[in-house]
Amino acid sequence: MFLPKSCVGSINTASRATPTATARSAATRKRVAELKLADHVVETNAAAAAGADCVIVCVPVGASGAVAAEIGPKLKQGAIISDAGSVKGAVIAAMRPHIPTHAHFVPAHPVAGTEHSGPDAGFAELFDNRWCILTPPEGTDAAAVEKLKRFWQALGANVEVMDAEHHDLVLAVTSHLPHLIAYNIVGTAADLENGTRGEVMKYSAGGFRDFTRIAASDPTMWRDVFLNNRDAVLEMLKRFNADLAALAGAIDRGDGAALFDWFTRTRAIRRSIIEAKQA
Amino acid sequence: MFLPKSCVGSINTASRATPTATARSAATRKRVAELKLADHVVETNAAAAAGADCVIVCVPVGASGAVAAEIGPKLKQGAIISDAGSVKGAVIAAMRPHIPTHAHFVPAHPVAGTEHSGPDAGFAELFDNRWCILTPPEGTDAAAVEKLKRFWQALGANVEVMDAEHHDLVLAVTSHLPHLIAYNIVGTAADLENGTRGEVMKYSAGGFRDFTRIAASDPTMWRDVFLNNRDAVLEMLKRFNADLAALAGAIDRGDGAALFDWFTRTRAIRRSIIEAKQA
Numbered sequence: 001m002f003l004p005k006s007c008v009g010s011i012n013t014a015s016r017a018t019p020t021a022t023a024r025s026a027a028t029r030k031r032v033a034e035l036k037l038a039d040h041v042v043e044t045n046a047a048a049a050a051g052a053d054c055v056i057v058c059v060p061v062g063a064s065g066a067v068a069a070e071i072g073p074k075l076k077q078g079a080i081i082s083d084a085g086s087v088k089g090a091v092i093a094a095m096r097p098h099i100p101t102h103a104h105f106v107p108a109h110p111v112a113g114t115e116h117s118g119p120d121a122g123f124a125e126l127f128d129n130r131w132c133i134l135t136p137p138e139g140t141d142a143a144a145v146e147k148l149k150r151f152w153q154a155l156g157a158n159v160e161v162m163d164a165e166h167h168d169l170v171l172a173v174t175s176h177l178p179h180l181i182a183y184n185i186v187g188t189a190a191d192l193e194n195g196t197r198g199e200v201m202k203y204s205a206g207g208f209r210d211f212t213r214i215a216a217s218d219p220t221m222w223r224d225v226f227l228n229n230r231d232a233v234l235e236m237l238k239r240f241n242a243d244l245a246a247l248a249g250a251i252d253r254g255d256g257a258a259l260f261d262w263f264t265r266t267r268a269i270r271r272s273i274i275e276a277k278q279a
Numbered sequence: 280m281f282l283p284k285s286c287v288g289s290i291n292t293a294s295r296a297t298p299t300a301t302a303r304s305a306a307t308r309k310r311v312a313e314l315k316l317a318d319h320v321v322e323t324n325a326a327a328a329a330g331a332d333c334v335i336v337c338v339p340v341g342a343s344g345a346v347a348a349e350i351g352p353k354l355k356q357g358a359i360i361s362d363a364g365s366v367k368g369a370v371i372a373a374m375r376p377h378i379p380t381h382a383h384f385v386p387a388h389p390v391a392g393t394e395h396s397g398p399d400a401g402f403a404e405l406f407d408n409r410w411c412i413l414t415p416p417e418g419t420d421a422a423a424v425e426k427l428k429r430f431w432q433a434l435g436a437n438v439e440v441m442d443a444e445h446h447d448l449v450l451a452v453t454s455h456l457p458h459l460i461a462y463n464i465v466g467t468a469a470d471l472e473n474g475t476r477g478e479v480m481k482y483s484a485g486g487f488r489d490f491t492r493i494a495a496s497d498p499t500m501w502r503d504v505f506l507n508n509r510d511a512v513l514e515m516l517k518r519f520n521a522d523l524a525a526l527a528g529a530i531d532r533g534d535g536a537a538l539f540d541w542f543t544r545t546r547a548i549r550r551s552i553i554e555a556k557q558a
């Protein structure tokens with residue numbers, strides 16, 4: 001997730017026409033106020049959530065349970081509480097016990113962003129034509145899901161609803177594994193002898209720099225993603241490793257036809273993404 | 280390499296003030312002429328090279344030996360022959376035997392480009408502030424190296440000279456391994472069940488799409504890179520795999536501190552690349 005980290009935002013359409021935000025650090029709160037990202041900037045999660053119609057918790061997924069515990073008692077009748085975490089199963093398990101039955105918990109994951117985080121990393125078009133996935137647990141109030149759907153649509157996103165387990169599997173492939181691989185290769189390069197490492201930076205335009213962009217993403221956020229979607233990530237990594245061993249074998253035995261077939265197939269995938277307007 | 284593939288270009292500053300080009304397919308030659316990328320478009324490599332001061336062979340590296348065999352007999356006294364291949368050791372071994380002693384062979388690799396190839400993929404700023412690496416074999420005429428250096432500088436590139444073996448090792452990390460990994464992960468995703476595969480496209484903005492861009496690169500060119508830089512690529516892959524196993528182990532045992540340390544280190548690498556103005 002690429003919303004400002006360590007941030008809880010709330011909207012109260014009745015008593016306050018304008019949004020309220022908070023963040024863990026005073027420096028972030030100050031910056032949120034300077035950028036006028038919210039009209040009210042308050043000091044605690046509890047204060048941000050009190051009396052709100054809708055609360056969106058944007059924190060590293062490992063912190064979502066503790067934040068829900070602070071917010072839960074403040075949620076008013078019928079309030080919608082949501083999040084923006086990249087993992088849904090673990091977040092639901094962590095947050096749900098703290099949410100009173102008179103409020104509606106609708107977990108969400110806007111699949112959009114850059115490697116930057118914090119209040120300065122936002123921009124108006126961030127969610128335009130990107131997908132936001134809602135994973136309401138069974139029995140969630142349909143009207144609350146519909147309201148949150150319209151919220152994300154108003155921000156420019158397309159909205160899809162699926163179950164949390166399926167979300168975690170799909171995102172393990174489209175987001176978590178790519179990040180793991182990028183972090184890994186950049187780390188491998190960092191371990192090279194000093195002279196060579198300098199050259200890696202210099203000649204990074206050959207492909208490496210695209211990985212470094214991804215590998216510059218927030219360490220806390222990504223640590224939590226991997227710890228909280230462990231099984232799906234390790235399962236996808238197993239498939240990735242098996243394929244990589246096969247490709248390495250083709251290189252080792254000089255099997256050009258196998259390499260050519262593989263590379264032709266992946267090119268077609270790129271075309272599908274361009275057609276899906278996600279390129 | 281990202282110059283138009285299957286293309287041989289030549290410059291004769293004496294008898295022709297303007298460049299000559301050829302390409303294997305008639306369709307490419309037609310397009311080169313339409314785009315006015317060269318003033319003379321000829322049908323054979325031999326015709327393109329005949330009488331030229333400087334010949335640049337831009338073909339998949341596996342084809343460089345055969346092209347050198349066609350061109351060699353046509354090279355005039357003092358002509359410079361160069362290439363643009365992503366691998367240098369194998370290209371030197373393949374081309375050098377065909378180049379007469381009265382010509383100067385100065386292998387080159389401009390580290391720049393996109394996933395697109397062909398005459399339409401070029402643009403004026405392609406080489407601006409990118410690096411072009413020259414790997415002249417020992418004993419190469421220093422004046423010829425200097426001339427080629429000025430040629431690439433005139434195109435906007437910075438020029439570095441190193442030996443071919445070192446080039447192949449550095450590029451194995453900065454370019455070949457990233458491509459292999461990208462091709463691999465995109466292939467892994469393509470093998471998923473039909474429904475999930477569709478979703479992979481849809482939610483690719485979470486990181487995956489950056490890999491698909493790289494994995495859309497020309498299959499022939501990249502097949503040849505891996506076949507011709509096998510040892511360095513497999514050596515770097517071995518290191519990559521060892522690191523990946525360690526990262527997977529950290530995820531498996533829930534070692535958040537190890538993950539956080541790794542991800543913090545890779546973020547610093549990104550900063551170095553931004554400082555090196557290659558981001």
